[in-house]
Amino acid sequence: MDAEVRFWPSGKSVRVRRGTTVLDAARRAGVTIATRCGGKAACFMCKVTVRPGSELLPIGDEERRKLAGLEEQHIRLSCQTRVSGKAEVELPPDPLRSAVAKALARQKEQEELW
Numbered sequence: 001m002d003a004e005v006r007f008w009p010s011g012k013s014v015r016v017r018r019g020t021t022v023l024d025a026a027r028r029a030g031v032t033i034a035t036r037c038g039g040k041a042a043c044f045m046c047k048v049t050v051r052p053g054s055e056l057l058p059i060g061d062e063e064r065r066k067l068a069g070l071e072e073q074h075i076r077l078s079c080q081t082r083v084s085g086k087a088e089v090e091l092p093p094d095p096l097r098s099a100v101a102k103a104l105a106r107q108k109e110q111e112e113l114w
């Protein structure tokens, strides 16, 4: 074990072998990252934001082609991104929770109008 990945917003972390994908590290940490293609760089659902300074192996051609420049904003495919040391990874907000939060906010606004 020579790498450590911390996931946000939970703050959970896990120690893994160098070269482990962020997706596999998340599974080991008990953190859920949505996927549909099973880690084949096909579904684009496993996007995460990797904080600057994270220690990663160089990006592969397939991932770079899929991301089409998003990697410059620190967005990566967790199934293709391999860690080489300490890494900090931010997960996107859960879409269902976001939808519920927006609906509740709308409801509250309407109640205040009455």
Ligand code: FES
Residues within 6 Å of the ligand: 034, 035, 036, 037, 038, 039, 040, 041, 042, 043, 044, 045, 046, 077, 078, 079, 080
């Ligand atoms: S799991 Fe489908 S692109 Fe990463």
